Amino acid sequence: MRVYICLKQVPDTETRVKVAASGSQLDETGIKWVINPYDEFAIEEAIKFKEANPQATVTAVTVGPKARVNQALLTAMAMGADDSLLIDCSDALDPLTTAKLLAAAIKKEGEPHLIYTGKLSIDGSFSATGPMLAELLKIPHVSVVSAIQYNGTTLSVQREVEGGTTETYSAPTPALIAANKGLNKPRFASLPGIMKAKKKPMKEIPATELGFNPGMVKVQLTQYELPKDRPACKMIPGEPQQQAKELVRLLREEAKVL
Amino acid sequence: MKVLILVDAINGQPKNTSLELLTAAAGASEIITASFGPGSSQLSLGSWGVTKHYHGEAGALAKHNPAAYLEALFKIVESEKPAVILANSNTLNKDVFARLAVRLDAAFASDVTELQLQPFKARRPLYSGKCTATVTMADGATKILLVRSNQLPVVVQNKSTTPQLIATDVATPTMELTNVAKSTSTALDLTEANIIVSGGRGLKEADNFKLITAMAEPLGATVGASRAVVDLGWVPHSMQVGQTGKTVAPSLYIAAAISGAIQHLAGMSSSKVIVAINSDEKAPIFQKATYGLVGDVFQIAPALAEEFKALQK
Numbered sequence: 001m002r003v004y005i006c007l008k009q010v011p012d013t014e015t016r017v018k019v020a021a022s023g024s025q026l027d028e029t030g031i032k033w034v035i036n037p038y039d040e041f042a043i044e045e046a047i048k049f050k051e052a053n054p055q056a057t058v059t060a061v062t063v064g065p066k067a068r069v070n071q072a073l074l075t076a077m078a079m080g081a082d083d084s085l086l087i088d089c090s091d092a093l094d095p096l097t098t099a100k101l102l103a104a105a106i107k108k109e110g111e112p113h114l115i116y117t118g119k120l121s122i123d124g125s126f127s128a129t130g131p132m133l134a135e136l137l138k139i140p141h142v143s144v145v146s147a148i149q150y151n152g153t154t155l156s157v158q159r160e161v162e163g164g165t166t167e168t169y170s171a172p173t174p175a176l177i178a179a180n181k182g183l184n185k186p187r188f189a190s191l192p193g194i195m196k197a198k199k200k201p202m203k204e205i206p207a208t209e210l211g212f213n214p215g216m217v218k219v220q221l222t223q224y225e226l227p228k229d230r231p232a233c234k235m236i237p238g239e240p241q242q243q244a245k246e247l248v249r250l251l252r253e254e255a256k257v258l
Numbered sequence: 259m260k261v262l263i264l265v266d267a268i269n270g271q272p273k274n275t276s277l278e279l280l281t282a283a284a285g286a287s288e289i290i291t292a293s294f295g296p297g298s299s300q301l302s303l304g305s306w307g308v309t310k311h312y313h314g315e316a317g318a319l320a321k322h323n324p325a326a327y328l329e330a331l332f333k334i335v336e337s338e339k340p341a342v343i344l345a346n347s348n349t350l351n352k353d354v355f356a357r358l359a360v361r362l363d364a365a366f367a368s369d370v371t372e373l374q375l376q377p378f379k380a381r382r383p384l385y386s387g388k389c390t391a392t393v394t395m396a397d398g399a400t401k402i403l404l405v406r407s408n409q410l411p412v413v414v415q416n417k418s419t420t421p422q423l424i425a426t427d428v429a430t431p432t433m434e435l436t437n438v439a440k441s442t443s444t445a446l447d448l449t450e451a452n453i454i455v456s457g458g459r460g461l462k463e464a465d466n467f468k469l470i471t472a473m474a475e476p477l478g479a480t481v482g483a484s485r486a487v488v489d490l491g492w493v494p495h496s497m498q499v500g501q502t503g504k505t506v507a508p509s510l511y512i513a514a515a516i517s518g519a520i521q522h523l524a525g526m527s528s529s530k531v532i533v534a535i536n537s538d539e540k541a542p543i544f545q546k547a548t549y550g551l552v553g554d555v556f557q558i559a560p561a562l563a564e565e566f567k568a569l570q571k
């Protein structure tokens with residue numbers, strides 16, 4: 001029984017964004033790369049599934065430049081994934097191309113029982129790669145998932161949508177789950193885990209071997225711009241009551257938002 | 259250029275976010291719409307120049323099941339072959355249109371914040387709002403754009419088409435939506451709200467969060483929070499604003515007892531007007547704020563709540 005985790009390496013959330021000269025990527029100097037925070041919930045869920053189903057094999061998969069993304073796979077294996085697949089690609093991809101590469105690799109590797117992704121990547125933030133991968137593999141998916149019950153060949157899955165509404169889905173396996181915060185508490189990689197990870201298999205596949213060519217990329221992001229500087233803050237002095245009165249006046253008369 | 263718009267309705271009327279899309283498409287040679295769920299055949303769309311309206315009220319389309327929406331929209335798109343498809347950027351639509359993009363081998367972008375169809379120009383945030391970028395889409399590919407609420411202008415149109423009504427249905431999908439538990443709150447979702455009042459760790463205790471609610475209520479505002487208070491368990495994660503919470507852009511964002519960590523700022527700094535209430539005049543939130551109130555939240559929040567209440571009268 002194969003279980004896959006798709007994870008993306010992204011700049012740490014502390015990163016102060018600087019735009020590279022090209023205008024279509026970040027200046028990557030000094031960036032600390034981490035596993036996309038939502039993908040940590042995906043990893044944890046897959047490991048928990050394996051703990052309950054020891055016959056499962058958990059494979060971590062990522063698409064990215066091998067020199068840096070191997071670290072993300074090592075971390076996933078240190079947390080408990082059995083092995084990993086590194087799809088080596090240095091081009092800027094759109095979610096559909098990424099999903100096509102993930103689908104091709106998973107098809108080669110072996111039929112999935114479950115695939116876990118994050119609900120979104122905090123860099124590209126398309127919330128699309130997981131659903132696209134599921135469509136390519138013709139399996140159902142549920143996104144933004146905060147709870148899963150495993151009942152053999154069906155899953156009962158909960159998620160929260162806009163307005164605080166909670167939806168429950170019943171889906172047959174194989175299925176893809178895109179994890180939200182709250183699904184579980186990701187474990188830290190232990191020291192013995194880190195040592196073991198170094199001996200676990202990491203298979204490298206050049207993206208071109210999975211059919212990649214740059215012409216597949218249909219969406220490009222260019223002309224990066226930092227948010228415009230906001231005018232200096234207007235401080236409102238005085239006693240709390242005076243501050244409150246003056247703020248309301250400014251919100252009505254100057255900013256015209258009330 | 260033929261444009262297909264998925265219209266979200268509330269109380270039998272297109273939601274404001276859908277009017278934004280109808281406005282963006284106003285210059286297109288042909289506008290067709292789709293809407294599902296009870297009452298979806300009743301929407302008045304003629305003044306927006308819509309020539310065909312696909313609707314589906316019953317069966318699998320009665321509920322917001324993305325698997326059912328996908329099949330219905332795929333049928334519509336196969337017969338209409340629109341060049342551009344527009345919908346609101348919400349959870350349901352991301353599920354549906356990401357999969358539709360695979361079937362059409364389309365160019366897809368979610369969370370679009372700027373959009374012009376002719377000539378085509380779109381922008382969207384990256385790094386949770388730390389920067390924005392132009393979305394370039396390959397020629398010849400169908401364009402699927404999911405647009406965030408409250409980003410585009412609404413200009414009421416006075417066209418007088420009579421949309422042809424076409425009923426759609428789909429088979430029951432293998433993935434079923436078995437239960438929908440609506441929240442009791444009537445406030446708009448954070449991502450749709452026009453005013454947001456958020457509270458942070460400086461409130462000291464879960465119970466003090468009621469100071470935030472008391473400011474929000476008279477304004478009809480939605481309540482948000484920093485991650486610190488979500489992690490403390492005072493409020494659910496659905497209320498978290500920031501890089502690993504919701505990205506919001508209301509016209510007024512009030513941050514009370516929130517320091518303004520980079521991850522929080524990423525999620526709210528494109529708000530039109532930002533008010534910061536903090537006892538520490540050096541708190542980073544003041545660097546993004548329009549108006550700053552240095553002081554004790556326990557005194558300022560109740561005073562503001564009173565002023566907001568007075569506005570109601």
Ligand SMILES: Cc1cc2nc3c(=O)[nH]c(=O)nc-3n(C[C@H](O)[C@H](O)[C@H](O)COP(=O)(O)OP(=O)(O)OC[C@H]3O[C@@H](n4cnc5c(N)ncnc54)[C@H](O)[C@@H]3O)c2cc1C
Pocket residue numbers: 013037457458459460461483484485486487498499500501502503504514515516517518519520521522525535536537538541553554555556
């Ligand atoms: C991977 C990652 C992702 C993250 N994602 C997010 C995210 O999405 N959203 C988010 O918000 N954070 C996020 N964070 C956390 C972020 O770094 C901060 O820790 C968090 O935003 C702090 O919340 P806070 O401002 O409420 O608390 P604090 O930083 O503790 O600030 C409390 C503030 O209250 C003020 N205060 C205290 N007493 C009073 C008083 N009596 N009156 C007035 N003011 C008072 C203090 O001066 C202080 O400025 C993330 C962190 C990481 C590592």
Ligand SMILES: Nc1ncnc2c1ncn2[C@@H]1O[C@H](COP(=O)(O)O)[C@@H](O)[C@H]1O
Pocket residue numbers: 006007008009036038039042061062063064095098102116117118119120121122124125126127128129130
């Ligand atoms: N390059 C990648 N390699 C592996 N998984 C990815 C990659 N990009 C995105 N994903 C997965 O898809 C999810 C959603 O990403 P996105 O569509 O960019 O918001 C992420 O949380 C990952 O689980």
